[in-house]
Amino acid sequence: MKVSVNGREVTVAAGSMVSTAVAAAGVSLYRRSVTGEPRGPVCGMGICFECRVRIDGREHCRSCQIPCVDGMEVRTDV
Amino acid sequence: MFDVVVVGAGPAGLAAACRAAESGARVALVDDNPVAGGQIWRAGGGRPAGPAAAWIRRAERNGVEWLAGARVFAVPEPGKLTIEQFAGDRELGYEKLILATGARERFLPFPGWTLPNVMGAGGLQALAKSGLDVAGKPVVVAGSGPLLLAVAKYLRARGARVLLIAEQADQAALLRFGVGLVAYPGKLAQAVQLRAGLFGIPYLTGCWPVEARGPEKLESVMLRRGRKTWTERCDYLACGFGLAPNLELAALLGCRMSATGVAVDELQQTSVAGVYSAGEATGIGGLDLALTEGEIAGFAAAGKTREARARFGARERHRRFAGGLERAFALREELKHLAQDDTLLCRCEDVPLGRVRGCMGWREAKLHTRCGMGPCQGRVCGGAVEFLLGWKAESVRPPVFPARIGSLSRD
Ligand SMILES: Cc1cc2nc3c(=O)[nH]c(=O)nc-3n(C[C@H](O)[C@H](O)[C@H](O)COP(=O)(O)OP(=O)(O)OC[C@H]3O[C@@H](n4cnc5c(N)ncnc54)[C@H](O)[C@@H]3O)c2cc1C
Ligand code: FES
Numbered sequence: 046m047k048v049s050v051n052g053r054e055v056t057v058a059a060g061s062m063v064s065t066a067v068a069a070a071g072v073s074l075y076r077r078s079v080t081g082e083p084r085g086p087v088c089g090m091g092i093c094f095e096c097r098v099r100i101d102g103r104e105h106c107r108s109c110q111i112p113c114v115d116g117m118e119v120r121t122d123v
Numbered sequence: 124m125f126d127v128v129v130v131g132a133g134p135a136g137l138a139a140a141c142r143a144a145e146s147g148a149r150v151a152l153v154d155d156n157p158v159a160g161g162q163i164w165r166a167g168g169g170r171p172a173g174p175a176a177a178w179i180r181r182a183e184r185n186g187v188e189w190l191a192g193a194r195v196f197a198v199p200e201p202g203k204l205t206i207e208q209f210a211g212d213r214e215l216g217y218e219k220l221i222l223a224t225g226a227r228e229r230f231l232p233f234p235g236w237t238l239p240n241v242m243g244a245g246g247l248q249a250l251a252k253s254g255l256d257v258a259g260k261p262v263v264v265a266g267s268g269p270l271l272l273a274v275a276k277y278l279r280a281r282g283a284r285v286l287l288i289a290e291q292a293d294q295a296a297l298l299r300f301g302v303g304l305v306a307y308p309g310k311l312a313q314a315v316q317l318r319a320g321l322f323g324i325p326y327l328t329g330c331w332p333v334e335a336r337g338p339e340k341l342e343s344v345m346l347r348r349g350r351k352t353w354t355e356r357c358d359y360l361a362c363g364f365g366l367a368p369n370l371e372l373a374a375l376l377g378c379r380m381s382a383t384g385v386a387v388d389e390l391q392q393t394s395v396a397g398v399y400s401a402g403e404a405t406g407i408g409g410l411d412l413a414l415t416e417g418e419i420a421g422f423a424a425a426g427k428t429r430e431a432r433a434r435f436g437a438r439e440r441h442r443r444f445a446g447g448l449e450r451a452f453a454l455r456e457e458l459k460h461l462a463q464d465d466t467l468l469c470r471c472e473d474v475p476l477g478r479v480r481g482c483m484g485w486r487e488a489k490l491h492t493r494c495g496m497g498p499c500q501g502r503v504c505g506g507a508v509e510f511l512l513g514w515k516a517e518s519v520r521p522p523v524f525p526a527r528i529g530s531l532s533r534d
Contacts, residue, residue: 061254
């Protein structure tokens with residue numbers, strides 16, 4: 046299935062999490078911290094909130110816990 | 124309204140749900156993840172992995188209602204839980220509650236630990252299971268505990284170049300434990316199998332990371348062993364210092380805690396009547412203990428005390444094994460000095476260790492520095508604070524944020 050990450054289209058296997066699609070797009074910075082540091086996933090299991098991204102306009106979604114849906118639009122901080 | 128609601132669909136929760144349902148109770152099983160299985164049987168590609176599939180079928184056959192992608196985040200009144208799903212919130216009524224919320228990794232701060240691609244050991248494994256491509260990537264696995272071996276083995280099977288495993292515990296402690304293993308032939312076989320899958324990967328005991336480096340993401344890690352320090356170039360550092368139980372929900376319900384986790388009686392009942400707990404939430408003990416405690420809790424919550432008691436002997440054996448593990452992998456003092464005053468301790472609010480160290484305890488730290496007040500609510504820094512400063516997280520009741528993730532992180 047196809048999802049877009051920061052405007053770039055990537056193809057991922059069915060059942061992949063959004064975090065996978067972000068990495069597949071070559072992005073390692075998922076969000077910027079309150080002081081502007083780059084951050085990416087840490088726990089992979091929904092507790093650290095470091096993998097937060099915007100999905101279809103919805104803010105603060107934990108990308109490691111949400112499966113990709115065809116046509117999803119994902120935005121990370123830059 | 125359910126007779127029994129089980130929170131957590133890892134081995135403990137699955138066993139509890141099945142046993143309660145088989146005993147005639149109307150059961151709901153709730154888990155944050157889209158697929159059941161918990162940590163050890165974490166699904167890859169959206170399908171249940173390993174023995175989880177059989178447990179899920181068994182639960183379905185017995186009419187267990189499965190609520191996936193559902194995080195319990197509040198307890199508005201006794202007998203009621205509020206759960207958050209992608210689609211929205213809902214309430215769930217229960218007669219008996221079983222907390223099988225499992226454990227998470229313990230992270231310790233060191234310079235550079237906040238860089239992208241520095242992850243938990245189980246964290247990188249979980250991401251790889253959900254599709255992250257690690258093939259050909261150089262990885263250093265570090266921290267402590269048997270999980271490091273399982274993770275290295277998994278990553279290698281997925282094509283990663285695992286450069287080395289850095290285990291902070293000393294060889295002497297591990298050998299003492301290895302000798303103890305002989306009393307548990309099943310475990311010994313497992314350990315040997317694991318080693319076999321790891322052939323050729325250096326397993327360095329008494330070794331730990333002191334600094335992660337890179338401009339915008341990880342490029343190399345500096346390691347120390349004895350007096351020697353050196354640098355390894357790598358794409359990922361998979362680093363976790365053992366496990367810590369998930370206690371938030373139990374704390375919210377007012378359950379008493381023990382030295383290892385949620386305090387339970389012999390039938391796995393907590394200090395709050397009608398609320399049970401099983402698996403790693405009660406203390407780190409591995410798969411077999413989680414399954415056995417889950418069965419006991421499931422039977423007990425459904426009123427089948429005799430069946431529950433029949434499993435006390437097995438539980439005792441598994442607990443002794445867990446005790447040996449804990450002693451062998453105890454964290455060394457040196458790890459307390461890795462983080463500098465300017466090293467971030469709280470990653471949500473970017474609070475450096477130096478500012479938190481100046482506080483009297485958790486309450487003051489939260490008020491004055493916002494440490495532990497971000498979206499993770501201390502789940503990441505809590506374990507570190509306990510190890511570095513000796514403050515127990517549950518000595519402060521977590522504020523009941525009846526709020527969505529969004530509204531928590533906006534301010
Ligand atoms: C990251 C990680 C990786 C691991 N990998 C391995 C491995 O490869 N091999 C191995 O032998 N052991 C592994 N372990 C050890 C493992 O924890 C135990 O062997 C076993 O899975 C414990 O079972 P459990 O049922 O007690 O808890 P878990 O398997 O942890 O299950 C608990 C479940 O509860 C859910 N949960 C928690 N709180 C809530 C809430 N508020 N609302 C909804 N759901 C909630 C969690 O998402 C989780 O699915 C790992 C542990 C961790 C933390
Ligand atoms: S990686 Fe920790 S919440 Fe997603």
